[in-house]
Amino acid sequence: MELQQKINRITDILRRDDGISGAMHYTEQISWILFLKFLDDFEEEKEGEALLNGTEYSRIISEEFQWKKWACPKDGNDKLDLKNAKTGDDLTLFVNNQLFSYLKSFKENILELKSMKYKIGNVFEYLDNKIASGHTLREVLNIIDTLNFQSQEELFELSHVYENLLQGMGSDGGNSGEFYTPRAVIKAMVDCVSIQPGETIYDGAAGSCGFLIEAFEDIKENYKGKLSTEQWRFLHEDALFGNEKTPLAYIMGMMNMILHGIESPNLFKKNTLTVNIRDFQESDRYNVILANPPFGGKEKAQIQQNFPIASNATELLFLQHFMKSLKQEGKAAVVVPEGVLFQTGNSFAKVKQELLENFNLHTILSLPAGVFLPYSGVKTNVIFFDRKGATSDIWYYECKPPYKLTKNKPIQFEHLQEFVELFPKRTETQNSWTVKAETIIENNYDISAKNPNNLTDISYLPPTEIIGNIKKNDAVISQLMAELEFILEEGANG
Structure with missing residues (x-):
């Protein structure tokens, strides 16, 4: 069989x-x-x-x-x-x-x-x-x-079969979606951060460990036959780190990593947000962060005390955690809901101010609606930032698949291929544009993606011309009504 x-x-x-x-x-x-x-x-x-x-x-x-x-x-x-x-x-x-x-x-x-x-x-x-x-x-x-x-051959095959099981859970909807981020999105994020051998990779909301496994496979593929014995050992034992608080997701993630050849994963069952980020030292930080943290949740005051900018919004707390978890020169790609981008309330504005002033928020990928269907219809984005000085400008890319995404028509990597290809030079196209940091600061840190290439020019007519057009339209309607009445009368008499 x-x-x-x-x-x-x-x-x-x-x-x-x-x-x-x-x-x-x-x-x-x-x-x-x-x-x-x-x-x-x-x-x-x-x-x-x-x-x-x-x-x-x-x-x-x-x-x-x-x-x-x-x-x-x-x-x-x-x-x-x-x-x-x-x-x-x-x-x-x-x-x-x-x-x-x-x-x-x-x-x-x-x-x-x-x-x-x-x-x-x-x-x-x-x-x-x-x-x-x-x-x-x-x-x-x-x-x-x-x-x-x-058997390495059977282990490899089994890892793909298990991925299909997890994908089936994601498309099953309900709470099971929290364990699965679409592979196309994960691959695009991993491709863009260009992970090097010897770098540490972290996901504080690991789920079924899709990001960590993709990072692992990416290094193996890109450096096939080039890794030293020490680099190979490091990749298996000391490169990949994750936290997951949900018991079921934890075993899924552990099993998924094991099936991909990571024998003893550095995956810990813990609530990432219970850690006070003020205590972080450089040795606690990571070179690369890849994550799709939960959003829409509400955190208690006790948890909020672990963060300089208090908020009950889970997504803001995770974002602060990831910012503090990034090593000097480190790079991050994190999925966030649309609200993080456009909301300018006190805590949202403060977190984004910190992000722009102390990190280089260089890229925002605007994902289409429906990426996380059926378990969430929330519009999402991927923010890419480095710990390499302040933000000067942000390059935006709007992903526009040729069809509406549904449970049965999910996002494919080909929909993100152009983004991945343009990413190194951040080229401006019909789907991409750049905004200066000064403009964002003037707009109270609203960093939402508004594609200027999609805006239609509106010409406003003088009031006298508008009135004239209305009269013309009325005259045409009156003429048509008269003709219709004549036809009806002729039909009745005939």
Whole structure:
């Protein structure tokens, strides 16, 4: 059975289960099972390496909770040991009462936050098995057992299949959209910031880690065969950082990074906004920031105290956090709602003043309405800024797809291709223009995108000419009415 067919088969099986409702549930349940199969393959590979090196590897997972013991024990012919393979209520009780309790305990008394054991505890802390039938779970386990995470080819294919699952969650609407930013937008943002080997990349609202993974793949592709051993190690272990506060998104992101070959991601389950940005040192900052933070939310006064410019608007707090998280000479690309651009209320104006005075806000990409449908119809923009002095002018680009974006007709990379090509020189075209910083300051820091090339010239006629035109129109209407009445009378008499 091909890999995509296997995953399709699993989703079909789960859809029939009483405990599962919608794409969010079945993706979550597939994720924790995939995670445990990956973990078993990972530990088996480490054991093999240790044996070859004459050393010893101590497994993280104790024997009774290892995949080969509880999930898919084998007989002498390497077939499923039907006698010892739990199913039905026995399997459900084991998973719910023993396995999950064991895995949740990993977070206790662990000081090393980057350790795999701590990450396992983090993943399972808020997770539960939602598969109601133990027979359903047995079917799923049997299929996932056939996947090989030690095969780079299969791992690569599986990463794309998993991306499709996440995309399906995004198009499913509801709350699931928060985990998925359209790949076309992510790729355009990553292409424009031109990440170099050795740079650190950060997303404080990581979701399913689309930005971090695209950055990872971008460096691998652009520097294929050119990375030193140290640069390769750095890319895998010390380049990518993210925070995610939602339990479900956290496991999705962790799984997504693992499937793309990042074995122990620097992804932390925390609310980014609980950190006081006044305490940041240069060592806490990053070379590149890529993010699509949540917007439209309201934050409590306790959270607002962590920011010099208080606001209950989540998007303003995240923007301040990212500004403070950028290293000297660093570069950022952040998705913001339209309101951040045009609102000139006290806190909005102050944040934008800081952005223009202490950062180079050099580019604003105006995205078309419908980019984040179906879960949000809010108009959005991508702001690009560097920590390289003050803003002198802003180059705007208005993305105009040839059709209205809908759930079934999403944005494509080709719609953003011209923007990516023009970005290095910030060329002015029918869809792009430049505005001086002085003009923005005069307009109380309104930085909204108003394409001057789309404005239609309006010629205002003198009042006497307007009155004359009205009289002419009245005369024509009277003439037409008279003709219509004549035709009707002729018809009645005839």
